[in-house]
Amino acid sequence: MALTINEAATATGWSPRMLRYVEQQGLVEPARSAAGYRLYGPAQLQRLRSLRALLETHGVELGDVGFALRLRRENELASALDGWFDEIPTAPEPPDLPAADERWLAFEQDKHQHLLNL
Amino acid sequence: MALTINEAATATGWSPRMLRYVEQQGLVEPARSAAGYRLYGPAQLQRLRSLRALLETHGVELGDVGFALRLRRENELASALDGWFDEIPTAPEPPDLPAADERWLAFEQDKHQHLLNL
DNA sequence: ACAACTCTAACAGGCTTGTGTCAGGGCCGC
């Protein structure tokens, strides 16, 4: 009813090593027997197969999927990213500031930021 | 009204090299002068500063943000990922299939998949 | 009870990322 790691490996085309790695990335986490053996059920096998398909068809890496997982878990992170992407791409140009002053302003801002960061 | 790359670098704390790299990742793309010089306006400077903050506060890498960008652009990819994550986590256990047969089935499926992949 | 499997932990090689630096050639401001 559940396959051990080597069986799951030959059944899905992953290597046993990679199955452990995939688990460590939090992507497919099999059940464990009393003694700690990994037990892959049909759901996990399906997941492993479709994961493989996902990577191949979209040219994506395991780490990327891991990051996507992180995005769904930490939604503070997700909204921070959303916020950044949606940041006004064309800044409200300060209308009447002379060029030289603007440079100076940027420089000052940076100086202050550095002070804060240190 | 717009800073050159070295000015933008000192204004944001990135190195000039990294500004080019960030641009190559598609994250902050400055305008170009007629001769091809990068021109960073206030919007880009702001974006660079907040990007830096984003990386630091959330322990994220540039490549991760690049991948997030890819997610917003290729929404086929995004929905594929969503689909994978939402795949039934507890498979509908085929009710009356003997265990041995199930293993054999998985093996056969794999064999066919390999045939297709080669 | 013995062979064949599993576990974790670790090291190792190849590939990718992040970052600096340099070279050769063009542009800018004084």
Next chain:
DNA sequence: GCGGCCCTGACACAAGCCTGTTAGAGTTGT
């Protein structure tokens, strides 16, 4: 027109990722 910018492209090197492999100890099925 000259010193100091900027461009692209390339090499270099540390750090990290991916993957295989090995070692030592425990488990399982016949």
